[in-house]
Amino acid sequence: MFDALTKSAARNIFYGGSLAFLLIFVSLTAQSHFYVVQKSTAHAPLTESVARGKAVWEKHACIDCHTILGEGAYYAPEIGNVFVRFGGDKNPAEARDAIKGWIQAQPTGIPGRRQMPHFDLSAQDLDDLVDFFAWVGKIDTQNWPPKVSG
Ligand code: HEC
Numbered sequence: 224m225f226d227a228l229t230k231s232a233a234r235n236i237f238y239g240g241s242l243a244f245l246l247i248f249v250s251l252t253a254q255s256h257f258y259v260v261q262k263s264t265a266h267a268p269l270t271e272s273v274a275r276g277k278a279v280w281e282k283h284a285c286i287d288c289h290t291i292l293g294e295g296a297y298y299a300p301e302i303g304n305v306f307v308r309f310g311g312d313k314n315p316a317e318a319r320d321a322i323k324g325w326i327q328a329q330p331t332g333i334p335g336r337r338q339m340p341h342f343d344l345s346a347q348d349l350d351d352l353v354d355f356f357a358w359v360g361k362i363d364t365q366n367w368p369p370k371v372s373g
Pocket residue numbers: 279280283284285286287288289298299300301305308322325326331336337338339340342352372
């Protein structure tokens with residue numbers, strides 16, 4: 224101990240330090256609440272169809288070939304941004320039909336091109352999948368993946 228550190232100086236350091244860290248804690252909490260949460264999906268609440276679409280995605284193990292938000296296999300394009308890549312932010316109805324049409328048209332059989340198998344999905348499955356893709360597309364990924372197709 225320094226001789227110079229009096230009891231009251233030690234107490235002031237204790238109270239000052241506690242107050243400083245309390246202020247940092249409160250401001251980070253406020254930042255999470257007002258800034259981070261708004262950029263998350265809190266503004267895009269889950270709907271039944273989004274949840275069902277995720278279940279279709281899992282049931283057919285689409286992730287065995289695709290990534291979603293960078294997570295998954297690197298055989299086929301990223302799916303997290305597929306709705307936006309198909310123009311869903313500008314024309315959602317057209318993007319919806321295009322994605323469903325694409326899935327139904329597989330495999331293309333084009334030589335030299337990676338193939339996606341045909342999945343026997345109901346009209347409901349396809350609609351739910353697209354709702355799921357549209358929802359995932361709203362997540363702010365801070366520009367991940369760096370290459371749009373993953
Ligand atoms: C065996 C691997 C494989 C599986 C499993 C698979 N896909 Fe694909 N998928 C591909 C490939 C390869 C492509 C790209 C083909 C091309 O560009 O010609 C593709 C492309 C797509 C595209 C278009 C993406 C784009 O950016 O153009 C969508 C949408 C899609 N898949 C959805 C699905 C869904 C939904 C499932 C699950 C039901 C699924 N895929 C399962 C291989 C797969």
